Amino acid sequence: MFYRLSGIKHTRYVSARALWPIPADRRILYVLGALALLAPVLLSDLYLTSYMLPWLIWTAAALSLTLLMGMAGQLHFGFAAVLAIGAYTSIHLTRAGVPFELALLGAGLSSAVIGSAFGAAALRVKGLYLVMATLSMQYLVEWVIVNVPAISGGAQATLNTPDVRFLFVPLQSDASLYYMALLWTVVVTLLLLNIRRSSFGRALVAVRDKDFAAAVIGVNPVRFKLLAFFVSSFLGGVTGAILAFCYYQAVTPEQFGFNVSIQLVAMVLVGGLGSVIGAYLGAGFVLLLPILLTNLLAGAAQIDWLPISFNLIAHIPLMVYGALIIGVILFEPLGLAKIYDNLRKYFLVWPFRHTQS
Amino acid sequence: MTQQQAAAGPDTVLECDGVCRWFGGLQALKGISLSVRQGEILGLVGPNGSGKTTLVNAITGFYPPQEGSIRFLGEPIQGLKPHRIARQGIARTFQNVALFKGLSVLDNILLGRHIFMRPSSLASLFYWWWAQREEVKHRLRVEEIIDLLQLEGVRDEPVEVIPLGLQKRVELARALCAEPRFLVLDEPMAGMNQEEKEYMVRFILDARDAMGVTMLLIEHHMDVVTAICNRAVVLNNGEKIAEGPTREAINDPAVVTAYIGKMQDAA
Numbered sequence: 001m002f003y004r005l006s007g008i009k010h011t012r013y014v015s016a017r018a019l020w021p022i023p024a025d026r027r028i029l030y031v032l033g034a035l036a037l038l039a040p041v042l043l044s045d046l047y048l049t050s051y052m053l054p055w056l057i058w059t060a061a062a063l064s065l066t067l068l069m070g071m072a073g074q075l076h077f078g079f080a081a082v083l084a085i086g087a088y089t090s091i092h093l094t095r096a097g098v099p100f101e102l103a104l105l106g107a108g109l110s111s112a113v114i115g116s117a118f119g120a121a122a123l124r125v126k127g128l129y130l131v132m133a134t135l136s137m138q139y140l141v142e143w144v145i146v147n148v149p150a151i152s153g154g155a156q157a158t159l160n161t162p163d164v165r166f167l168f169v170p171l172q173s174d175a176s177l178y179y180m181a182l183l184w185t186v187v188v189t190l191l192l193l194n195i196r197r198s199s200f201g202r203a204l205v206a207v208r209d210k211d212f213a214a215a216v217i218g219v220n221p222v223r224f225k226l227l228a229f230f231v232s233s234f235l236g237g238v239t240g241a242i243l244a245f246c247y248y249q250a251v252t253p254e255q256f257g258f259n260v261s262i263q264l265v266a267m268v269l270v271g272g273l274g275s276v277i278g279a280y281l282g283a284g285f286v287l288l289l290p291i292l293l294t295n296l297l298a299g300a301a302q303i304d305w306l307p308i309s310f311n312l313i314a315h316i317p318l319m320v321y322g323a324l325i326i327g328v329i330l331f332e333p334l335g336l337a338k339i340y341d342n343l344r345k346y347f348l349v350w351p352f353r354h355t356q357s
Numbered sequence: 358m359t360q361q362q363a364a365a366g367p368d369t370v371l372e373c374d375g376v377c378r379w380f381g382g383l384q385a386l387k388g389i390s391l392s393v394r395q396g397e398i399l400g401l402v403g404p405n406g407s408g409k410t411t412l413v414n415a416i417t418g419f420y421p422p423q424e425g426s427i428r429f430l431g432e433p434i435q436g437l438k439p440h441r442i443a444r445q446g447i448a449r450t451f452q453n454v455a456l457f458k459g460l461s462v463l464d465n466i467l468l469g470r471h472i473f474m475r476p477s478s479l480a481s482l483f484y485w486w487w488a489q490r491e492e493v494k495h496r497l498r499v500e501e502i503i504d505l506l507q508l509e510g511v512r513d514e515p516v517e518v519i520p521l522g523l524q525k526r527v528e529l530a531r532a533l534c535a536e537p538r539f540l541v542l543d544e545p546m547a548g549m550n551q552e553e554k555e556y557m558v559r560f561i562l563d564a565r566d567a568m569g570v571t572m573l574l575i576e577h578h579m580d581v582v583t584a585i586c587n588r589a590v591v592l593n594n595g596e597k598i599a600e601g602p603t604r605e606a607i608n609d610p611a612v613v614t615a616y617i618g619k620m621q622d623a624a
Contacts, residue, residue: 013496014489187482194484198492199476202468206457213455216417217535218443218472231478274459 002347019193036182040175049174051288053181057243058287060185062267062279063192064235069265070274071192071201072228073208074122077131078138079264082233084256085111085141086240088151091159091251100164100171100245104238111237112230114141119229123222138261145253152253160250177246184242188235192276204228270328272335281336289324293317368395370430370539370571371447376415377424378408385411387595388425393539398565398572400586400603402579404615408595409575410452413541416573417449418442429539444472448537450528452544452575456516462527463512466502469534470495499534505567506530506560522553526560533564540564541573546581554578558585579607591615 003024010016020026035042039052065079076082086107093103121133145152153159164171171177195201203224206214211221244251263286271282294317301313332338371393378386385408393399401409414420416427418439427435434442448469456465474495480488503509506526511519516527525545532540542561546554558581565572576582582589582603589606591599593615599606606612 013493017489017492017496191478191482194488195478195481198481198484198488199467199471199474200478200481200488202457202460202464203471203476205460205464206468206471209457209459210455212419212439213451213457214468215419215439216443216449216451216455217469217531218440219468220438220440227478 002350003344005348017197019197040178045174048178051291053174053178054247055284055287056178056181056185057239057247058264058267059280059283060181060188060239060242061236061264062271062283063185063188063276064232064239065264066268066271066274066276066279067192067195067204067235068228068232069268070272071196071208072204072225072232074119074225074228075127075130076134076232077265078118078134078136078141078258078261079236080256080258080260081138081141082111082115082236083240083243083260084145084253085114086237087244087248087251087256088145088159089237090241091161091244092151094162094164100166103164104241107241108234108237111240112234115233115236116226116229119226119233122225122229135258138258142253142257145256156252158250158252161245161248164245171245181242181246184238188239189276191235196276200227266325270325270335272337275335275337277340278335278337281340285324285328285336290317290321293320369393370395371416371573372428373412373416373425374428375425376412376422376427376435378411378415378420378422385595386415386422389592389595389597390425391590391597391600393571393573395571396565396569397587398561398574398585400582400589400606401573401575401592402577402582402589402607403592403598406594407592407615409592410543411595412592413449413543413573413575416442417447417541443535446536446538447541448532448535448539449541450525450532450543450545452547454521454524454528456524456528456531458515458517460516461513462508462516462519463499463503465516465527466499466508466530466534467492467495469502469531470499472535502530502533505533505563522549522556525549525557529557529560529564533568533570536568537570539571539573541575543575544577545574546576546578554581561585582607 003022005022008022010021015021020029040048043052061079061083065076068074068076089110090100090103090107093106094100098106115137118134118137122130125133146155149155149157166180169176171180195204203214203219206217206219207221207224214221214224240256248255267279267282267286269282270285271280272278297313297316301308328336332342369392373392374390375388376386376390377384377388389408389412391399401412403409411420415422415435418434418437418441421436425435426433429442429445429447432445434445434447437445457468460468474491480491503512506529508523508526508530511523511527516524519527529542529545545561546557549557561572561574562585564570574582574586586603588601589599589603590597591606591609591612593612598611598615599609601609
């Protein structure tokens with residue numbers, strides 16, 4: 001009814017494998033795309049720079065991680081370290097006079113190389129043991145950054161990002177920073193969608209599901225596990241650079257601590273493992289919900305609806321937030337993406353009720 | 358050993374010679390020698406635990422033999438990694454269906470084309486200019502196999518929701534998509550009813566005729582083995598106890614003894 005399927009007939013394999021074969025999906029996308037493009041006009045500076053911008057960048061980070069954890073099935077609990085490597089590499093490269101475009105590439109490459117070196121552990125271990133191996137990456141990278149003055153700029157130091165231009169556009173105004181982040185997030189999104197419908201993504205899923213069956217059809221499990229780490233860390237590195245230049249504009253090691261890694265894993269899990277739309281929803285949930293809850297409660301307290309202590313007002317959002325995460329996982333273990341999918345399927349067959357799968 | 362090689366004619370596709378495999382103190386394969394000829398369906402039968410699947414795992418590289426040699430089209434392949442052996446032209450299906458959950462039937466079958474494709478993340482990034490043409494080219498081949506095995510109706514279903522009989526057929530389709538010279542079918546009819554079995558037999562024969570693929574069939578349904586296998590090899594306790602034209606091989610007294618114990622005079 002709302003998503004009409006009648007009359008959609010594919011006569012070519014290309015159109016049958018299109019990213020959004022259903023017109024209704026495309027229409028939603030056009031609206032969202034237009035809103036994203038117009039955001040600097042529609043939103044106030046505060047909302048643009050402290051809500052939309054970080055949401056987009058963390059979505060890109062969650063997408064990078066979901067490629068590894070969801071599609072390739074390799075757990076990674078030290079992804080903040082990957083972002084950190086990218087952020088610090090890009091800053092040092094631009095400071096040395098390298099153009100920003102190349103610095104982004106360098107950030108991605110350095111993250112990819114170091115990330116896949118630690119990912120090599122995945123060739124030997126799985127599951128919880130891989131979690132330990134990636135955790136060690138988190139702490140090692142953090143330790144190295146803090147203790148090598150050449151990288152961190154000295155103990156307790158903050159590195160400011162230099163002014164840069166991207167394709168001749170100076171990245172200074174809020175709008176230009178926002179568009180830079182939007183561009184990167186769109187690129188990562190399209191990459192993930194395309195990986196999923198091409199041979200690379202199928203090979204990743206094959207190794208994730210049954211590596212022996214993957215081997216028997218000619219997929220080299222070692223190669224694709226390493227490639228998963230390489231590509232995911234590359235994306236993470238560039239995202240880290242974008243995060244540093246477009247959002248933080250000054251980096252310290254604490255911005256890439258262990259809790260950030262856990263937040264990223266939470267984004268991926270709450271959103272839905274391996275799901276692209278889940279990364280958007282998960283990042284929004286983890287990032288924006290606490291702010292929303294705090295604002296709601298503060299607002300309620302201000303107009304005397306909640307006669308409770310300030311202490312409690314500060315803590316209630318955290319409790320509700322935790323309860324909501326557990327609630328989502330219990331209600332739908334496949335995350336927000338699955339909830340969206342269920343809704344979509346409901347409208348797909350409305351007014352009938354039954355869908356397969 | 359050299360005698361065996363001499364005995365194997367030029368039309369030999371696969372040749373095992375004295376293949377041994379131990380698991381700790383257990384010798385699962387005790388010097389198995391057999392050869393598979395071009396275009397035939399060779400039945401591999403034997404009681405449970407007789408080493409059929411171990412032999413297949415030795416051929417496909419999962420448990421490389423500790424002794425003996427395996428030659429495929431004259432080239433030694435023992436000790437190669439499974440994915441390398443796959444690229445040489447050996448495909449197989451598994452006893453308990455090994456499809457990739459979370460992918461559609463079509464994607465599962467497309468994975469069978471993996472060895473002919475050049476997967477890369479850059480090609481995926483520039484999908485419209487780079488990967489798309491390759492995808493379509495291989496889709497055409499996949500659709501031929503889908504036609505051959507009559508899987509059109511379930512093409513877009515997630516693979517875990519279709520019935521077992523169809524899943525086995527999808528697995529066969531995936532194996533055939535690799536255009537193998539030699540195909541190992543490990544109990545393709547396990548857990549099927551009579552009708553599904555008959556379909557499967559038909560599809561196996563169709564696949565052989567259409568693609569000229571040589572097959573090794575492990576199966577417990579003797580009606581199937583006698584119906585479609587040109588020859589049979591019988592294993593028991595890791596040893597070859599009979600070999601020859603199917604009916605003769607499975608009527609061999611040693612085989613009957615292995616399956617149902619010593620024959621009584623009255624019986």
